[in-house]
Amino acid sequence: MEDTIVALSSGALPAGVAVVRVSGPAARRVAERLAGTLPEPRRASLRRIRDEAGAMLDRGLVLFFPGPNSATGDDLAEFHLHGGRATVARFVEAATSLPGLRLAEAGEFTRRAFVNGRIDLTEAEGLSDLLAAETERQRRAALLQAEGGSRRLFEDWGTRLLHARALIEASFDFSDEGDVGEGVDAGVRAEVAVLAAEIDAHLSGAARGEILREGFRVAIAGPPNAGKSSLLNALARREVAIVTPVPGTTRDVLEVTLDLAGLPVRLFDTAGLRETADPIEAIGVKRARETMERADLVLWLDAADSAETEAAAMLHVKQSGPGEPRPTLRVRSKADLAAAAPVGAYDLAISVRTGAGLDALLAALAARADAAAGAADALPLQARHRAALVETRRALADFARAPDLLPEVAAEILREAADRLGRLTGRTDVEDLLGVIFSRFCIGK
Numbered sequence: 001m002e003d004t005i006v007a008l009s010s011g012a013l014p015a016g017v018a019v020v021r022v023s024g025p026a027a028r029r030v031a032e033r034l035a036g037t038l039p040e041p042r043r044a045s046l047r048r049i050r051d052e053a054g055a056m057l058d059r060g061l062v063l064f065f066p067g068p069n070s071a072t073g074d075d076l077a078e079f080h081l082h083g084g085r086a087t088v089a090r091f092v093e094a095a096t097s098l099p100g101l102r103l104a105e106a107g108e109f110t111r112r113a114f115v116n117g118r119i120d121l122t123e124a125e126g127l128s129d130l131l132a133a134e135t136e137r138q139r140r141a142a143l144l145q146a147e148g149g150s151r152r153l154f155e156d157w158g159t160r161l162l163h164a165r166a167l168i169e170a171s172f173d174f175s176d177e178g179d180v181g182e183g184v185d186a187g188v189r190a191e192v193a194v195l196a197a198e199i200d201a202h203l204s205g206a207a208r209g210e211i212l213r214e215g216f217r218v219a220i221a222g223p224p225n226a227g228k229s230s231l232l233n234a235l236a237r238r239e240v241a242i243v244t245p246v247p248g249t250t251r252d253v254l255e256v257t258l259d260l261a262g263l264p265v266r267l268f269d270t271a272g273l274r275e276t277a278d279p280i281e282a283i284g285v286k287r288a289r290e291t292m293e294r295a296d297l298v299l300w301l302d303a304a305d306s307a308e309t310e311a312a313a314m315l316h317v318k319q320s321g322p323g324e325p326r327p328t329l330r331v332r333s334k335a336d337l338a339a340a341a342p343v344g345a346y347d348l349a350i351s352v353r354t355g356a357g358l359d360a361l362l363a364a365l366a367a368r369a370d371a372a373a374g375a376a377d378a379l380p381l382q383a384r385h386r387a388a389l390v391e392t393r394r395a396l397a398d399f400a401r402a403p404d405l406l407p408e409v410a411a412e413i414l415r416e417a418a419d420r421l422g423r424l425t426g427r428t429d430v431e432d433l434l435g436v437i438f439s440r441f442c443i444g445k
């Protein structure tokens with residue numbers, strides 16, 4: 001028989017209340033043993049909780065969810081205990097001393113929900129992202145997926161592939177002997193083409209999905225002493241970076257994540273760019289250039305009292321790497337030093353000393369991140385999804401490329417495409433994927 005698992009499902013202790021869940025065939029027996037009698041299914045009731053020897057352990061709320069109508073699909077009991085470390089430790093010890101019970105592994109409750117068909121893989125991934133979500137947009141996207149948004153989309157595509165295949169197979173199953181080889185019906189071809197276009201449209205959102213997930217990367221760059229580290233500290237509202245009047249202070253790349261317009265915006269403070277004989281600073285400059293190359297946006301700072309001209313500034317940006325010059329926001333820093341500083345060549349003027357221009361800068365960053373992340377309520381696209389969709393798409397391209405495909409071959413190609421798609425929701429060949437997905441959870445989820 002399947003093990004019954006137990007774990008603390010709520011957060012770090014001590015806490016006001018700790019929720020411990022017990023799921024599996026022994027859940028009912030265990031709950032009766034520890035709580036005396038069980039409340040009505042799905043109703044909370046206050047109970048004295050006793051340990052395996054009958055000594056009082058705590059007084060807490062108990063719930064029982066008979067399978068399959070539970071979060072895991074198995075019988076599931078919840079104990080809402082006082083959230084002290086010793087209370088929870090004693091409870092878990094008492095529970096695991098009973099036969100058939102063991103501690104849950106990371107993600108095991110969710111894994112059981114998947115195995116029992118309560119959720120599919122994309123919903124499990126959505127739950128994982130929901131727990132990890134730190135900004136509003138991340139939360140909304142994760143919830144959309146946890147609630148079956150991606151599952152419905154992929155299932156719809158799968159159904160349509162199945163339908164197309166069935167039509168093709170019917171053409172050779174029921175045709176007269178020797179009648180095969182007429183090629184695939186134009187109507188079926190057209191339907192598959194529409195499907196392929198929908199997958200392409202979804203794939204084109206991959207870069208946006210990555211920004212939602214990995215954050216919008218902003219490299220703060222410029223000549224030494226431009227006030228880059230001062231700006232990072234001001235935006236982070238803490239002393240993250242060392243600031244001194246000495247040019248060449250920063251060497252390592254320092255990172256701070258802001259939540260702007262519900263999106264994670266990652267600011268990287270970098271070493272001032274210049275030719276240098278100092279080997280340590282040279283490494284810093286190299287890292288600065290690499291950071292600029294990978295950035296979604298370069299925030300180029302020039303101090304108002306510096307001799308740096310716009311042309312020189314742009315030269316630095318261009319020289320930053322072999323690839324495309326990165327989108328750049330040119331900022332005149334230390335604006336307090338030159339009241340009538342020429343702003344024309346710059347997008348913005350700021351002064352960390354007076355705070356002038358910082359709100360405008362934040363608004364500009366938020367607008368850039370928002371534009372890059374695209375439609376607010378689009379379904380998220382994860383790397384695993386992208387890979388499977390690219391493979392599905394490749395099969396559909398094979399299908400489209402040969403208009404005179406034998407129906408048997410055409411049907412086989414569609415079967416393969418559907419198979420790739422099926423991996424997304426977890427209906428085919430997924431054992432190897434399970435560990436990857438569920439191990440990302442914490443214990444008790």
Ligand SMILES: Nc1nc2c(c(=O)[nH]1)N(C=O)[C@@H](CNc1ccc(C(=O)N[C@@H](CCC(=O)O)C(=O)O)cc1)CN2
Binds near residue numbers: 019065068069071078
């Ligand atoms: N106390 C507590 N809160 C929690 C959870 C939990 O496990 N325990 N959850 C943990 O993730 C989330 C809620 N997830 C749940 C998912 C399904 C069912 C459930 O009983 N489903 C049944 C009945 C549905 C109904 O009554 O409408 C079913 O689907 O058949 C319960 C919780 C968030 N809050």
Ligand SMILES: Nc1nc2c(ncn2[C@@H]2O[C@H](COP(=O)(O)OP(=O)(O)OP(=O)(O)O)[C@@H](O)[C@H]2O)c(=O)[nH]1
Binds near residue numbers: 226248249351
């Ligand atoms: N007047 C004025 N001084 C500033 C302003 N911002 C920074 N400074 C000063 O400029 C000097 C250099 O500041 P940093 O933030 O270390 O400059 P940086 O660009 O990080 O310099 P490196 O790390 O050496 O490349 C420090 O003395 C700061 O106090 C500002 O807005 N106005």
Ligand SMILES: [Mg+2]
Binds near residue numbers: 230269271
């Ligand atoms: Mg610095």
